Amino acid sequence: MGWLLLTFLTIPIAEIYVLFWVGGRIGILQTLVLIVATAVIGSALVARQGAAALGQVRSAFSQARFPAKELAHGAMIVVAGSLLITPGFITDGIGFALLFPPFREVMRKWFARRFSGRITMIPGPRPTEGEWNDPPPPDPLP
Secondary structure, three states: OHHHHHHHHHHHHHHHHHHHHHHHHHOHHHHHHHHHHHHHHHHHHHHHHHHHHHHHHHHHHHOOOOOHHHHHHHHHHHHHHHHHHOOOHHHHHHHHHHOOHHHHHHHHHHHHHHHOOOOOOOOOOOOOHHHHHOOOOOOOOO
8 A cells, every 4th residue: 555655645746747848848838748749649649449349249149258468458548548638748659658469468467467366256146048148138118
């Protein structure tokens, strides 16, 4: 828990320092334009990659396979989006790195090794072949 508090204290201080440093080098207006540009470009990339990740999740479900890898990539794309809309160059760098699929795969494997064995899944009944194709029940509310 201490590392989380330290992270929430040090990242904003580091971001402010870098913003002032960059602003002193290239000017305040150019720094603000860069911050807005990274947010806009990052949002467009997140939207495109998020849609692709959602398609991969749907594809895995249509193959009756749990999309663990695809969901992990999707979660990292969401994190990348939140980092890219946060003003600052450090968070933008991390956010853009998470939009790079090979980097996401390295991170996914690291997290899998790091947290392997810490999560217990209790298997439930598996659906029969026909249950995968049954239409959903009607909505009870009009």
